[in-house]
Amino acid sequence: MPPQLEKVKREIRFQDQDTTIPPGGEYDLATADSPSENLLFDEIVEKVYPAEILMIGGCRDSQISVEVDAPGASLASMLSSGGETHHSKEVSINLSQLRNTHFRLPNNIDGRSSGVCTKAFLSCLQGNHATVSWFQLLKSMRAQIHLKGYNQDPQLSSSRLIEVDQPFEIVRNKNGTKRAVMIGVNYTGQKGELSGCHDDVESITSYLIESHGFEKENMTVLMDDGIHEPPTYRNIMVACRAIVRESKPGDTVFFHYSGHGGRIQDINKDEADGFDETIIPSDYFRAGQITDDDLNKTLVKPMKKGVYVVALMDCCHSG
DSSP states (O other): OOHHHHHHHHHHHHHOTTOOOOTTSSOOGGGOOSHHHHHHHHHHHHHHOOSEEEEEESSOTTOOOOEESOOOOOHHHHHOOOOOOOOTTBOBOOTTOSSOOSOBOOOOOSOOOEEHHHHHHHHHHTTOOSOOBHHHHHHHHHHHHHHTTOOOOOEEEESSOOOTTSBOOSOSOTTSOEEEEEEEOOOTTSTTOOSSHHHHHHHHHHHHHHHHOOOGGGEEEEESSSSSBOOOHHHHHHHHHHHHHHOOTTOEEEEEEESOEEEEEOSSSOOTTSEEEEEOOTTHHHHOOEEHHHHIIIIITTSOTTOEEEEEEESTTOO
């Protein structure tokens, strides 16, 4: 069973006391082959995750992301090729530090300029007028990443069971409001500074506006460039709460993060691998990291039913 769906099953069982679980205490996705069983699973998950949320991560949870030169649930097993790449976006973390403020960003060894996941994503979609499925998109992204000599495997996580051959969509309801939160953290002036995360955000922002009709007034952009609001812990969490509050059924949400990512020891035992994945705000040294549990509680679970969310996470450990 894909680990992200295994995690959903555990979360339903342990965290939602109002959810009715079939006899036996849990829903066994491994035996859910019939349409009626799949429908039952979706109904159960919908009580925990009302919105439909799909996330593309630039690599598996165990992998480290990379940067490239030019700016700009079965799917994992179908695409995975194994191996890891050690690179400058990895965050070295002391697992005994539960607030995770006592660590250093790594040196940005090669100064390359744009996230490999963001660049591959845009390359696959820009100028491609044919319908692309989720599987074709991730397969093409993986091929481009591997062609450059890296072995990251893009991952797809979903709050619903989906057919991976169905068309990839950023906007499902063209009549709804299209909103976005765009976060690019270069860690300007810090040791371990990156050079391409602002380019990533600017490229994705232009693509959403030009190709999908997003409007700037409905897009929150956080960058440590001295122009925009900085991507601090507080500002990221405020942006997440605001887009949850403002989004209504029929709306589209796009969430993009480009920056350092990390892993910390899982203390609430809801991760199969024993680690929580994190994103690293610009003030991590004071405020700490933002865990996947934080995002789950603040952004994912509260999102209203009928809102369609696509997220692109260009960072380490983003599966």
